[in-house]
Amino acid sequence: xxxxxxxxxxxxxxxxxxxxxxxxxxxxxxxxxxxxxxxxxxxxxxxxxxxxxxxxxxxxxxxxxxxxxxxxxxxxxxxxxxxxxxxxxxxxxxxxxxxxxxxxxxxxxxxxxxxxxxxxxxxxxxxxxxxxxxxxxxxxxxxxxxxxxxxxxxxxxxxxxxxxxxxxxxxxxxxxxxxxxxxxxxxxxxxxxxxxxxxxxxxxxxxxxxxxxxxxxxxxxxxxxxxxxxxxxxxxxxxxxxxxxxxxxxxxxxxxxxxxxxxxxxxxxxxxxxxxxxxxxxxxxxxxxxxxxxxxxxxxxxxxxxxxxxxxxxxxxxxxxxxxxxxxxxxxxxxxxxxxxxxxxxxxxxxxxxxxxxxxxxxxxxxxxxxxxxxxxxxxxxxxxxxxxxxxxxxxxxxxxxxxxxxxxxxxxxxxxxxxxxxxxxxxxxxxxxxxxxxxxxxxxxxx
Numbered sequence: 001x002x003x004x005x006x007x008x009x010x011x012x013x014x015x016x017x018x019x020x021x022x023x024x025x026x027x028x029x030x031x032x033x034x035x036x037x038x039x040x041x042x043x044x045x046x047x048x049x050x051x052x053x054x055x056x057x058x059x060x061x062x063x064x065x066x067x068x069x070x071x072x073x074x075x076x077x078x079x080x081x082x083x084x085x086x087x088x089x090x091x092x093x094x095x096x097x098x099x100x101x102x103x104x105x106x107x108x109x110x111x112x113x114x115x116x117x118x119x120x121x122x123x124x125x126x127x128x129x130x131x132x133x134x135x136x137x138x139x140x141x142x143x144x145x146x147x148x149x150x151x152x153x154x155x156x157x158x159x160x161x162x163x164x165x166x167x168x169x170x171x172x173x174x175x176x177x178x179x180x181x182x183x184x185x186x187x188x189x190x191x192x193x194x195x196x197x198x199x200x201x202x203x204x205x206x207x208x209x210x211x212x213x214x215x216x217x218x219x220x221x222x223x224x225x226x227x228x229x230x231x232x233x234x235x236x237x238x239x240x241x242x243x244x245x246x247x248x249x250x251x252x253x254x255x256x257x258x259x260x261x262x263x264x265x266x267x268x269x270x271x272x273x274x275x276x277x278x279x280x281x282x283x284x285x286x287x288x289x290x291x292x293x294x295x296x297x298x299x300x301x302x303x304x305x306x307x308x309x310x311x312x313x314x315x316x317x318x319x320x321x322x323x324x325x326x327x328x329x330x331x332x333x334x335x336x337x338x339x340x341x342x343x344x345x346x347x348x349x350x351x352x353x354x355x356x357x358x359x360x361x362x363x364x365x366x367x368x369x370x371x372x373x374x375x376x377x378x379x380x381x382x383x384x385x386x387x388x389x390x391x392x393x394x395x396x397x398x399x400x401x402x403x404x405x406x407x408x409x410x411x412x413x414x415x416x417x418x419x420x421x422x423x424x425x426x427x428x429x430x431x432x433x434x435x436x437x438x439x440x441x442x443x444x445x446x447x448x
Contacts, residue, residue: 001138001333002057003097006070006089010049010111013088015300019282021088022051024077028070029053029134031077037069038062041136043129043143045104047121048166048196048251048281049111049300053089054101054143056136060093067091098142099326105146106153106322111304112166113315114159117199119150124195138333149325156321159314166279167199167251169303171207174247174275177296184208189233189245191215191284192252193224200249200279201228213241217256242266249277250284260288263295270294279303334401335393341405342392344414346385353381 008021029042032055041056053074057066071089075082092100100109105122107114126143129135135143153159175181188209190197193216204212212230214221221232233241242248243266250258263285267274277298278285290297357374364370395404408414 001136002060002063002093003138003142003333004055004057004063004066005092005097005100006053006055006067007092007100008051008088008090009109010300010304011109012090015049015281017088018049018051020078020080021074021085022046022281023079025051025074026128027077028073029129030132031073032069033134035069035073038065039069041129041139042070042134043125043139045101045122045125047118048279050104052101052104054097054139056138063093095326095330098145098329099323101142101146102149102322102325102329103319105150106318107150107159108153108315108318108322110166111300112164112169112307114318115165117165117167117195119147119154120195122150123147141333142329145325145329149322152325153318153321157314157317159318164308165199165203166300166303167196167203169307170249170277170279170298171200171203173298173302173306174277177275177298178246179273182208184210186246187211187213187241187244189213189215189238189241189248190230191248191250191258192280193218193220194251196251196279197224198228200251201230205229213245215241217252239266243270245274246272247275247277248285249279251279252284257283258285258289260286260292263289264292267292267294340416341401341408342389344416345388345408345412348412348414349381349385353377 008018010018013021025044025046029044032039032042038057039055040058043054045052045054053070055066055070057063071082071086074080075085078085101122103109105119107116107118110118122143126135126140126147129139175183178186180186183204184207186209188204188211190200190204190212191214193214197214201212201214213233214225214230215233215238216224221234224230225232242263263274263276273294273296275296275298276285276289279300281300285297287297287299289295357377360370360373364373392401392404395401405416408416
């Protein structure tokens, strides 16, 4: 089992390109797994400033084929050329995969360091992949560990204790730009009904805002406001709400963008300033709205520039937690890969033992002497298997597991099925404790 990830984030790629890459991102995982490529599992993490595709493949030899499959699928979904898609993504393998994801989940790679929303997005990405049947065992463990690491960073460091997020920084900027800083007097229109819209609603209420209207181009405003409050808007009632609004917040990322002329027309009779906060990756508002008199535009780039720097010590502590978690995860994955080999060797050896014991029973029957011979032989086999088991762990820790597996094939003719190794840990542990191979384990040895 090998994990890899393709990463396009705000730190390396402009947000416009990230937005284009993200078009049709929800279909990428299913297409990859269903198309019979080298990808056996996939989870896509798409947020306002990143697109990350995590994959599982059978071996290191399949990495390039898996990457090519991802690039081809994203090119097909986005309409961008494969060359441009390929150049937009960095590729992580080995320990770099958990190192990056754990840092992302903990908010260390966010525009607002320590933000809260990203941990929830990491969790939802896994849930969506599980519901779609694309989350392999290795990816499930990876994302679950990322969530636990994010919780550890939150509990053990001061990072993010101020509750900063992209939304909160954006609202802070809006407060600074307002003539009246009192949110209880403001009329706000929110575009969207997703996670960012929910976070926006909660933070607006914390600031005392009660006049909140919600518009959804997919007609989900009514169900959204039924559970969160606010007034649902229709296409017909939207212009009037925009005319009286003090602040408009876009976090829907829908295909229908509000144009500068549309805003100019509905604001002609407003007679007061308007602040537009556009948090959507694909822009809910034409950037040209900033040219309209009386309109201020806050974007994700504005948020990134305004985000305060966290304390150096907090960042250092958080980075250490992430690095340790990534290292431990990688060690556990290497150990899992060796479990199948260990189980296969034990089965092979015990099969030989059982064959010889059958000869003893056939010749001597179930006598006390035969039982003593069996006990002695089983104890001897257990001792003989101890060193190969220890060596397997040592080689896994140093990244030499392939040498061990090739040795089994060369010496014993044991060929491993290199697929799922999820249950190998239990089987190997049971074998070592009890001196028997047990029935668990995903690798079936084929003895020569």
